Amino acid sequence: MVNLQPNPYEPNEAIILERIQESPNLFTLRLKLTDQKLQDAYEFEPGQFNMLYLYGVGEVAISIVSDPVDSHIIDHTIRVVGRVTRGMANLKKGDRIGLRGPYGRGWPMLESKQKDVVVVTGGLGCAPVVSVINYIDQRRSEYGRLNIVQGVKHTTDFIWKDRYEKWRKLSDTKVLLAADVGEALWPWHVGPVTSLFDQLEFDPTNVAVMMCGPEGMMRVVCDHMLDKSVSAEQMFLSMERNMQCAVGHCGHCQYGNKFICKDGPVFSFAKVRDLFGVKGF
Amino acid sequence: MKMECHFIQSDQLQKLLDNLLANGYVCIGPQVRDGAIIYDEINSTKQLPRGVTDTQAPGSYTLNNNSSDKYFDWANGPQAIKPLLFASRESLWQSEQSVNGQISFITTEPILKPIAIIGVRACDIAAMKIQDQHFLQQQFVDPYYKIRRDNLLTVAVNCGCPAEMCFCHSTGDGPFVDDGADVVMTELDSGFLISAHSSQGEKLLKGLTLQPVTQRQIEESETIRIKSSKQNKNLPHYDIKSRLFNALRDEFWHEIATKCLSCGNCTAVCPTCFCHNETDVAELDGKSSIHYRQWDSCFSQGHSYIHGITIRSETSQRYRQWLTHKFSSWHEQYGRSGCVGCGRCIAWCPVGIDVTESLANFEDRRRG
Numbered sequence A: 001m002v003n004l005q006p007n008p009y010e011p012n013e014a015i016i017l018e019r020i021q022e023s024p025n026l027f028t029l030r031l032k033l034t035d036q037k038l039q040d041a042y043e044f045e046p047g048q049f050n051m052l053y054l055y056g057v058g059e060v061a062i063s064i065v066s067d068p069v070d071s072h073i074i075d076h077t078i079r080v081v082g083r084v085t086r087g088m089a090n091l092k093k094g095d096r097i098g099l100r101g102p103y104g105r106g107w108p109m110l111e112s113k114q115k116d117v118v119v120v121t122g123g124l125g126c127a128p129v130v131s132v133i134n135y136i137d138q139r140r141s142e143y144g145r146l147n148i149v150q151g152v153k154h155t156t157d158f159i160w161k162d163r164y165e166k167w168r169k170l171s172d173t174k175v176l177l178a179a180d181v182g183e184a185l186w187p188w189h190v191g192p193v194t195s196l197f198d199q200l201e202f203d204p205t206n207v208a209v210m211m212c213g214p215e216g217m218m219r220v221v222c223d224h225m226l227d228k229s230v231s232a233e234q235m236f237l238s239m240e241r242n243m244q245c246a247v248g249h250c251g252h253c254q255y256g257n258k259f260i261c262k263d264g265p266v267f268s269f270a271k272v273r274d275l276f277g278v279k280g281f
Numbered sequence B: 001m002k003m004e005c006h007f008i009q010s011d012q013l014q015k016l017l018d019n020l021l022a023n024g025y026v027c028i029g030p031q032v033r034d035g036a037i038i039y040d041e042i043n044s045t046k047q048l049p050r051g052v053t054d055t056q057a058p059g060s061y062t063l064n065n066n067s068s069d070k071y072f073d074w075a076n077g078p079q080a081i082k083p084l085l086f087a088s089r090e091s092l093w094q095s096e097q098s099v100n101g102q103i104s105f106i107t108t109e110p111i112l113k114p115i116a117i118i119g120v121r122a123c124d125i126a127a128m129k130i131q132d133q134h135f136l137q138q139q140f141v142d143p144y145y146k147i148r149r150d151n152l153l154t155v156a157v158n159c160g161c162p163a164e165m166c167f168c169h170s171t172g173d174g175p176f177v178d179d180g181a182d183v184v185m186t187e188l189d190s191g192f193l194i195s196a197h198s199s200q201g202e203k204l205l206k207g208l209t210l211q212p213v214t215q216r217q218i219e220e221s222e223t224i225r226i227k228s229s230k231q232n233k234n235l236p237h238y239d240i241k242s243r244l245f246n247a248l249r250d251e252f253w254h255e256i257a258t259k260c261l262s263c264g265n266c267t268a269v270c271p272t273c274f275c276h277n278e279t280d281v282a283e284l285d286g287k288s289s290i291h292y293r294q295w296d297s298c299f300s301q302g303h304s305y306i307h308g309i310t311i312r313s314e315t316s317q318r319y320r321q322w323l324t325h326k327f328s329s330w331h332e333q334y335g336r337s338g339c340v341g342c343g344r345c346i347a348w349c350p351v352g353i354d355v356t357e358s359l360a361n362f363e364d365r366r367r368g
């Protein structure tokens, strides 16, 4: 008998406790590892991800959106974008999947305590930053002013209306929404997300900017923040690349000298700015 | 470890094989097959490519008979150690779904026999050390690689006959082996110099008839080392590491893309390339599914695919990924370049693209 344990490649079984349809293309799976010992020992930070395995189809990297103190559940909000996620969309409560993780480095939540926080997302339902907002929500007094900015292309891309409504009611929190293309009854701003930035409330010397979404958008946000004298060390982005192994071996997620799976997925802008925006990396 | 050098007669080579076999090793050694020197199971020195040498050029590799009696008078075939440790395709685990929907995972255990590889070259020992760094010395250990690595014994032979494509001298990885092998030999006209570089290697030497080394034999070996170090191909001397990343928008990438087929031969023969993908293959009975991994290449369409987008859709971007990774970002990842100078990517490139020439392109021009 050869001993291949611990085996970082091999998933563990998890059960779906709940399935929540967030929008036509977005759903949340609330999971629990079926091995209670593993579930009890499971710890993660906001911004880290798991590899989820759909039986007979394959694995996919998905960000964890539940709160780290909530040790009974592991939530993933999943967008239908490929074979595995399409299959996962058909799962229901009680179904089993595979799970391994958590992987990578998450958001600098501890380092950002007492700072103002600006959360920027673009595109469709950006799960990685949801964990940031939830985390601050649970510990509201430990952070400064919270700004949540979401930009979408079309007003119809806007999902999670209730969540934004809920966040709007948090104390000392500003929620700003913009659509590039507006339509009747869209109550918010029409224009690029950066056109909202004058309304943000933060101290440029004491802020953490956390963002995810299309890289082009993040680039614009970073440039804008640099103009506002926020340092590149205080801007954080969650990056996405092809990931097959999640443990720094398969080589697909390389970004110059970085492996997104283990050096990221969250990077300070300072760490990636040389390559950021160069096509082909 | 103190490395004492001995002399053995040529007939001791068979004894070495016999002893390894008697100790339960599967012996893997060089032999001629389909017009190339490949490494496969061996139990007799008669199987070795004696009297054969290779002629290499960009895009070309041929074998010829030569007048010498030597066993190891050739440079390198397309593969050596890498496929033995990092399999080109292997099953990692299997999942089974029961009727009530429960899923269980079963680790695939590699068929494990200790392997002794005979006649490996300095470049391949250097490459193995790099793959060790990647698979064993990072945050996560690859258990499949590790189990094979723990059971591998290497008998290296210093190069007396580098090919035209070899530039190991300029990367500092050859033509003679520094460390990393268990046993190192140098083939002389009348036999071999042999030394043990590990305790396993020492055990192996105990079973051989060792003779003291003469001054003449040392001189003969030194002459071989000097001759083999004179290689026509070299890495250019500028600071490759920093210059490549300052030339990401250079015209060169588009020029090379008019030749490069994006076939990935270069990464497949590269002894340090580690990229692989994972796929699940469901069994026909629907009750289980096998999870495989296989070599992949940054020249493939799927390598940079994510959510409907191919990050490197252009050949120019793929060639740039390969060159910048090997010669620049590799330094920050592993403290050295990812190239050991084996020259395989030049000989086995169907259109004969030469990495040393690609690099030379950035030498004198201030690009960027």
Ligand code: SF4
Pocket (backbone or CB within 6 Å): A251, A254, B267, B270, B272, B273, B274, B275, B296, B297, B298, B299, B321, B322, B323, B325, B326
């Ligand atoms: S990215 Fe390309 S050059 Fe680098 S290890 Fe992978 S296949 Fe080789």
Ligand code: SF4
Pocket (backbone or CB within 6 Å): B259, B260, B261, B262, B263, B264, B265, B266, B267, B299, B345, B348, B349, B350, B351, B352, B353
């Ligand atoms: S450089 Fe040569 S071997 Fe490599 S991908 Fe291009 S054509 Fe193929």
